[in-house]
Amino acid sequence: MKHHFSRRVAGAKRSAIRELLKLTEQPDIISFGGGLPAPETFPHEEMAEIAAEIIREKYANVLQYGLTEGSKTLRQAICDWLKPQGVEATIHDLLVTTASQQALDLLCKAFIDPGDVIFCGLPTYLGAVQAFNLFEVDKIGVQLENDGMDLDELEERIAEAKDAGKTLKAIYVIPDFQNPSGITMSLEKRKRLLEIARREDLLIFEDNPYGHLRFAGEPMPSICSMDDEGRVLMMLTFSKTLCAGLRLAVMLARGDLMDALVRAKQPTDLCTSKLTQHLAAQYILRYGLENHLEEIRPIYKEKRNAMIAALERYMPEDAGISWTEPEGGLFVWMRLPEGIDTTDMLQDAIEHKVAYVPGASAYVDGGGQHTIRLSYSLVSPETIDEGIRRLAEVVKATIEAKQVAAGTR
Numbered sequence: 001m002k003h004h005f006s007r008r009v010a011g012a013k014r015s016a017i018r019e020l021l022k023l024t025e026q027p028d029i030i031s032f033g034g035g036l037p038a039p040e041t042f043p044h045e046e047m048a049e050i051a052a053e054i055i056r057e058k059y060a061n062v063l064q065y066g067l068t069e070g071s072k073t074l075r076q077a078i079c080d081w082l083k084p085q086g087v088e089a090t091i092h093d094l095l096v097t098t099a100s101q102q103a104l105d106l107l108c109k110a111f112i113d114p115g116d117v118i119f120c121g122l123p124t125y126l127g128a129v130q131a132f133n134l135f136e137v138d139k140i141g142v143q144l145e146n147d148g149m150d151l152d153e154l155e156e157r158i159a160e161a162k163d164a165g166k167t168l169k170a171i172y173v174i175p176d177f178q179n180p181s182g183i184t185m186s187l188e189k190r191k192r193l194l195e196i197a198r199r200e201d202l203l204i205f206e207d208n209p210y211g212h213l214r215f216a217g218e219p220m221p222s223i224c225s226m227d228d229e230g231r232v233l234m235m236l237t238f239s240k241t242l243c244a245g246l247r248l249a250v251m252l253a254r255g256d257l258m259d260a261l262v263r264a265k266q267p268t269d270l271c272t273s274k275l276t277q278h279l280a281a282q283y284i285l286r287y288g289l290e291n292h293l294e295e296i297r298p299i300y301k302e303k304r305n306a307m308i309a310a311l312e313r314y315m316p317e318d319a320g321i322s323w324t325e326p327e328g329g330l331f332v333w334m335r336l337p338e339g340i341d342t343t344d345m346l347q348d349a350i351e352h353k354v355a356y357v358p359g360a361s362a363y364v365d366g367g368g369q370h371t372i373r374l375s376y377s378l379v380s381p382e383t384i385d386e387g388i389r390r391l392a393e394v395v396k397a398t399i400e401a402k403q404v405a406a407g408t409r
């Protein structure tokens with residue numbers, strides 16, 4: 001039989017990292033690889049009760065098809081939750097999506113033609129890059145600094161892309177506790193980013209899975225909350241704030257942009273599962289999302305603290321190693337000396353029964369070989385200590401081997 005693959009899918013690769021991380025699922029490996037939320041944060045008893053009740057008593061509604069836009073009850077509950085955060089929205093500004101990965105897909109379907117430019121961080125979220133690739137986006141990377149994207153560099157890249165006659169569409173950002181770097185964009189940069197987007201007439205795709213998992217420092221307004229033109233499309237997933245298995249997110253978009261997204265979603269899945277939407281809505285109405293967030297933030301804080309303490313304890317000093325100290329979210333980002341290839345090093349790490357995500361997968365420009373993403377969410381504080389001890393052994397051995405090979409030792 002001849003292969004009938006579309007050009008689009010024939011060119012799409014599976015994530016090499018996700019394939020590699022399958023190796024780390026053995027129980028004796030301490031894995032800092034997966035970006036999954038901590039299961040102890042899932043309100044499973046409450047969910048079980050609500051599920052039993054609504055399936056028994058409201059089955060004609062919750063087991064039925066729903067509106068493409070999503071459940072009105074859920075959207076209203078989200079509008080009410082967003083209002084004190086400075087985001088004024090009605091249910092008509094919210095689209096429920098099958099989690100934010102679908103939102104990324106819909107953004108491309110609605111706004112991208114092959115070759116259109118999206119600017120994104122170096123590094124950025126791999127799943128977004130996979131969605132962009134499928135739609136033949138021209139991805140232009142911009143370095144991240146400790147307070148978010150380097151906006152001088154963004155302006156340079158914009159000028160270059162314009163000179164080259166490209167069609168510029170959007171800037172993709174994860175302003176809070178970014179995946180993979182854990183970096184948060186400063187308020188000044190949020191404002192300036194919006195100004196740049198205005199001046200250049202670009203959309204901003206603001207992906208905000210972690211912003212509500214802040215456990216240190218001062219809350220930061222979303223870029224969306226500062227936008228009075230409707231050029232910021234914000235994605236808010238419930239994966240990390242409630243349960244990833246619900247596969248639920250909302251996307252905030254206004255007017256014609258919303259209409260385009262609804263038209264893109266209809267042929268994709270008609271509607272997001274009504275059952276999970278009602279589970280989430282009832283949970284929020286009965287228990288409150290803010291109350292739940294208050295309970296789960298300390299869980300992540302304890303794990304983050306354990307990881308930072310272990311890095312300080314075990315990583316060699318003066319070896320050119322640095323890491324971020326996130327004020328929320330799930331990830332620490334580590335930089336090893338230039339020249340160390342963390343994809344190669346992963347084999348050694350797996351032999352030492354510890355795993356991580358090599359950073360190169362998060363760079364659209366082929367860089368980042370010497371970087372690592374460490375997720376603390378799935379590991380207990382004690383196990384984090386042991387895992388970082390093992391990782392430090394591997395890092396020390398790799399640096400020494402490199403020095404020997406270079407004749408500097």
Ligand SMILES: Cc1ncc(COP(=O)(O)O)c(C=O)c1O
Pocket residue numbers: 035098099100101102125127174179207209237238239244248249
């Ligand atoms: C930045 C970012 N965006 C989107 C997603 C996708 O999440 P979901 O599809 O579960 O909402 C993730 C998941 O890790 C993420 O880190």
